[in-house]
Amino acid sequence: MDKSIKSAKAMIRKTEMHPVADRATKRHFSESYKARILRKLSECTERGEVTKLLRREHLYDSLVYRWKKNQNPEALGSENTHDGDNDPKIGRSTKVRITKTSPDARSSKLQVLVQVQKMIIEMIGNELNNGGIKD
Numbered sequence: 366m367d368k369s370i371k372s373a374k375a376m377i378r379k380t381e382m383h384p385v386a387d388r389a390t391k392r393h394f395s396e397s398y399k400a401r402i403l404r405k406l407s408e409c410t411e412r413g414e415v416t417k418l419l420r421r422e423h424l425y426d427s428l429v430y431r432w433k434k435n436q437n438p439e440a441l442g443s444e445n446t447h448d449g450d451n452d453p454k455i456g457r458s459t460k461v462r463i464t465k466t467s468p469d470a471r472s473s474k475l476q477v478l479v480q481v482q483k484m485i486i487e488m489i490g491n492e493l494n495n496g497g498i499k500d
Contacts, residue, residue: 403432
């Protein structure tokens with residue numbers, strides 16, 4: 366039998382055993398499952414253990430981080446922490462970083478940028494008129 370026919374038959378058998386849903390469904394996790402995963406995460410000490418656990422359980426680190434944040438917000442620190450505060454188990458910074466600039470501040474920055482661009486164009490134009498740019 367041809368190799369491509371064998372692989373096609375194998376694919377058909379796989380899809381029959383594991384049918385694909387028409388629409389993705391949102392997964393829901395019980396509180397006991399979340400607590401068990403967070404407990405296992407806290408027990409991880411070796412490099413790569415967290416990744417192995419998340420892969421084995423088919424979880425994303427952002428989801429687990431949210432569970433941890435919702436379970437014990439004090440454990441993640443306050444908003445006043447500095448940039449170096451990281452959660453080594455999850456690999457995410459515990460500080461919420463939101464930078465909001467006012468429209469006036471953005472406008473003044475843009476005006477400065479435009480002025481710098483005009484000066485550069487003027488300098489290049491002068492150099493070209495004076496016989497070119499020399500190295």
